[in-house]
Amino acid sequence: MTVPTADGGTSRAIVVDRPGVHRLVTGPVPVPGPGEVRVRVAAAGICMSDREVYDGHRDAAYVRYPVTPGHEWSGTVDAVGEGVDTRLTGRATVAEGFRACGTCARCRAGETSLCTSGYDETGFTVPGAFADHVVVPARLLHPLADDADLRAAALLEPAAVVAAAVRSSRPEPGERIAVVGAGTLGLLAVQLLAASSPAELAVIDPRTERTLLATEFGATLIGTPEDAKELHGRYDLVVETAGAPSTAASSCLLARRGGRVVLTGMFTPGATGIDPVLLTLNQLTVRSVFGAPSAAWAFAVRAFTAGLLAPAPLISHEFPLERYGEAVSLVGGGAPGTGKVLLRP
Structure with a gap:
């Protein structure tokens, strides 16, 4: 479990308290628990699922208010919890969103997006990446090349x-x-x-x-x-x-x-x-297809690293956290020239 505590700084996050109501909060920098890592967010994409969370149109079984959204993201590991390889610190990375159990029949068959232990996903039921930092289980990481374009890498979730x-x-x-x-x-x-x-x-x-x-x-x-x-x-x-x-x-x-x-x-x-x-x-x-299993994430990261995937041209708008309301209103609005909208903490 992640325990927020002071470690020499503060961290900001968007919190959607209920449909149509959000705020930018500032609090202690979160500390990763056993088996977890903390990632400094470089970029986070906003998709229609995030708009549904904000508008209150997402099925109640797939969201838990209040929530910090953000399931499409990239960043750099800046702290690791107990039991996690310290060499991950400083690595550019993305991570799977589904918090699959890893032990049910579907997970053991490699279908981690169909985990039968109950739905749990970063940005919907647990805090996501519309924030300065996001904490995730280390087992869900997919490290990137040292020279990876983290702005483009924020699109690796839809790519998966x-x-x-x-x-x-x-x-x-x-x-x-x-x-x-x-x-x-x-x-x-x-x-x-x-x-x-x-x-x-x-x-x-x-x-x-x-x-x-x-x-x-x-x-x-x-x-x-x-x-x-x-x-x-x-x-x-x-x-x-x-x-x-x-x-x-x-x-x-x-x-x-x-x-x-x-x-x-x-x-x-x-x-x-x-x-x-x-x-x-x-x-x-x-x-x-609903979400992406671990193998699809690995496939997408390999294609990105090899240059077969070039997500950057799909990005049309970038906003700081302070302009989240303006950013989310663009998504699904149908305005000409609107492609992928990013938040850049």
Whole structure:
């Protein structure tokens, strides 16, 4: 357990007391407990899940108020707790968000994002990285290269989600692949999928400025949902990243007979269902992704280190902690030119 105590300085954090109410607090620098590390936060991304926490739209089972949000982040280890290798001090790092138990059947099978011991995640049920410091179990760290761009590394959490989708879909060279959605997940997916040498890599999104950015990452065809009607039944693999009410169903329409569909978007109640007749007659394989297991995190970090992932161009705005309210209001607002929004403590 992390015990906040003075160690020669203070630490600031955003606290969302309840939906729509937040404050910037200053207190003692937290001290890591046994098996934990303290990380000085370099950058933390704000995603739609964080906006849902602020607006009160996140399922009550997946948030615990008051909370310091922040599950997409990077930083540098500046203190270690009892039993932790002191050589981690000074290392650039990211860390998994799910506090998986490591002992249940799903964890032992490597599916740590499906831990059956109960949901617990940094930034939702325990303090996250919209702060000067964040404390996490050392076992969840994924250290980075000494010269890593920590600003870009803040996007490794969504990259790990995309990596889970790519690993489960097993793209093969020469396949036709479509990505539905050109948000952060979609553009990261384009980068990873381009590395598999597809014959065609299409990106479908109503926002032209986002699909044009996708061409810089390897997309060979871009279009709107209206354009996509001409592409039904074309793709070996379809990776859905938008989480819009209709995109699960429309993604299945893009897949060829015997094709594969991976759903990574977070859908809300009332989303259009997938036609079971289509699934049966076309023998589609449909998978979903919720979070990222440890292996996907390792995959994403390797791709980042090797230069296959370049998240920095996705960042459009950066704010200090004091401007959290302004920053979170941008996310999901639909303003042109808004990409990934970062907090920089």
